[in-house]
Amino acid sequence: MTKLRLAIVGAGPAGIYAADILLKAERQFDVSIDLFEQLPAPYGLVRYGVAPDHPRIKGIVNALRDVLDSGDIRFFGNVLFGRDLTLADLKNHYHAVVFSTGAIRDADLDIPGIDALGSYGAADFVSWFDGHPDFPREWPLDAESVAVIGNGNVALDVSRMLAKHAEDLLPTEIPDNVFAGLSESRVTDVHVFGRRGPAQVKFTPLELRELGELRDVDMVVYDEDFDYDEASKVAIASNKQVMVIDRVLQAWRKRPSVNNAGGEASRRLHLHFWANPVEVKKDADGRVMSFVYERTRPDGEGGVEGTGEMREVAIQAMYRAVGYFGSPLADVPFDKRHGVIPNQEGQVLHKDSNERVPGVYATGWIKRGPVGLIGHTKSDAMETVRHIINDQASWWQPEDDSEGAIPALLAERDVKWTDLDGWHLLDQHEIALGAPHERARIKVVDRDEMVRVSRGE
Structure with a gap:
């Protein structure tokens, strides 16, 4: 059976929902998903864009955690697209990529x-x-x-x-x-x-x-x-x-x-x-x-x-x-006026010709602009995922789509990435910091400390 190796850049709700929807979708091929995030921790704007006194909205994290903990998705945190990993790298190791980098x-x-x-x-x-x-x-x-x-x-x-x-x-x-x-x-x-x-x-x-x-x-x-x-x-x-x-x-x-x-x-x-x-x-x-x-x-x-x-x-x-407003990504088309990646239902388009860019997709705010709530994000992801499934004929043909290729590449570039086990360590660490003070958690702010805790160093 054919296997789709998919990269998703951006580990907020949009990226995680896209992964979940693809894994549950009817399809004629197996799926392997790697989720890349420039911050050491996942969840994007749910962790870094919602006021801390909103526990009801923070409850969304529980649903996102269930998706990540299912064991079907690999998480690579503290990896910056355009510096640690390029579009050319993704083409070498995946069949397609979804950008879900939001608008911050x-x-x-x-x-x-x-x-x-x-x-x-x-x-x-x-x-x-x-x-x-x-x-x-x-x-x-x-x-x-x-x-x-x-x-x-x-x-x-x-x-x-x-x-x-x-x-x-x-x-x-x-x-x-x-x-x-x-x-x-x-x-x-x-x-x-x-x-x-x-x-x-x-x-x-x-x-x-x-x-x-x-x-x-x-x-x-x-x-x-x-x-x-x-x-x-x-x-x-x-x-x-x-x-x-x-x-x-x-x-x-x-x-x-x-x-x-x-x-x-x-x-x-x-x-x-x-x-x-x-x-x-x-x-x-x-x-x-x-x-x-x-x-x-x-x-x-x-x-x-x-x-x-x-x-x-x-x-x-x-x-x-x-x-x-969205931010441009290296080697990816960008609409400066609207702050989005130009696309048709999530299929990324060349900025000047409006022709499709094979293998490249978008979802979430970087796709549609910063409007709508979580429900919109899910329907957005469904639309994009439908095209990924139907576009099999135009997927990239990677040189090395083995599971070990990306960890080896990041290690070679001395990227101190964090993984899902590392996020669990950081999560437990923050909760433990808050416990003596009867607080939900005390969030670690320093990036280096986040990485050290996540990597058990």
């Missing part, structure tokens, strides 16, 4: 002053508080008033982490350096700005509701934002998710808060709608001084238009949470 950079926000000191991308902040090994250990949290631009779940994650008291994060897997940094935070006010109205937000009801449960944090909303147009009323009446969001916001309007001078909390989280970013003003030292926005209103066609009314809020730091 911040999308740009093109307004004057966005380069000010104290202006940050949300993705960088998330990587810091999730203990990503390739980001600085310290984060400046000396601002008292902070702006967060965006109305999606990432904006709410960032806002919640800024407003939440550090000690309330201790039951989670927050790294020690992050707890120390947040403990020193001087924040009193977090302002969240969205271009459209309350009925058009992109976050989920669960994320929104969690904001109102923060200890010693007042939720502040503004009555002027709730003069709904007909389209908003229809959305609330016809969409259950929008209806729940509206109920949460309406309940906050009735709470004692800064909005009606009754709040007593030491921190406040303000939600501003109908606010289009215009400029970040700098002080004489080039630091963030204020945020200027234009009030918007519905345009009658589902969008917004400017009113010409400018407003300014004094802040000392700003986070843009306006979306993620």
Whole structure:
């Protein structure tokens, strides 16, 4: 029987789901899968892109662990595609490759002053508080008033982490350096700005509701934002998710808060709608001084238009949470405008000719852009896997597809890769670090230490 040797680059949910779906699919050939990840540990954005106080979402790890522990997939961590392993290497040793490298950079926000000191991308902040090994250990949290631009779940994650008291994060897997940094935070006010109205937000009801449960944090909303147009009323009446969001916001309007001078909390989280970013003003030292926005209103066609009314809020730091963006990969076509690998249903295309690139596939955010939740990732992978199975005639013809070829190649290049047993060692080590403190785990942040623990050195 023919055997498919498949490489998957990227060990987040997209890559792991693709492997699982292929292994379970009806096919006329055997399958052997190697999963490559540039970090020493698997799970991608589930480990490094989800706020540590989200144990329900972290539960996805259990499903991913079951797939990896099935014994049908080899894991090679701490292997960087383009440096430790190239596309030519993959062609020599596999019949096809799936890229599932996600999107971890911040999308740009093109307004004057966005380069000010104290202006940050949300993705960088998330990587810091999730203990990503390739980001600085310290984060400046000396601002008292902070702006967060965006109305999606990432904006709410960032806002919640800024407003939440550090000690309330201790039951989670927050790294020690992050707890120390947040403990020193001087924040009193977090302002969240969205271009459209309350009925058009992109976050989920669960994320929104969690904001109102923060200890010693007042939720502040503004009555002027709730003069709904007909389209908003229809959305609330016809969409259950929008209806729940509206109920949460309406309940906050009735709470004692800064909005009606009754709040007593030491921190406040303000939600501003109908606010289009215009400029970040700098002080004489080039630091963030204020945020200027234009009030918007519905345009009658589902969008917004400017009113010409400018407003300014004094802040000392700003986070843009306006979306993620993919990164190019060596020798792989890349669409710079959209931040994705050009593809047709997961079959990678040449950038200029739109002809198929045989043997090369994509899934997840690097395939479709940073939209959709885990359910989308699974259907995405199914689509890509279907083509891999049907494209047998155009698979690569490797020179050496033996199981031992890749470990030998990595050893020859002195790559200190980690494997699945190593991940289990690191996992147990982090849980053991947390146990004496009654914490879920204490995440190891230093890459070299992650590798040492994983390799039993």
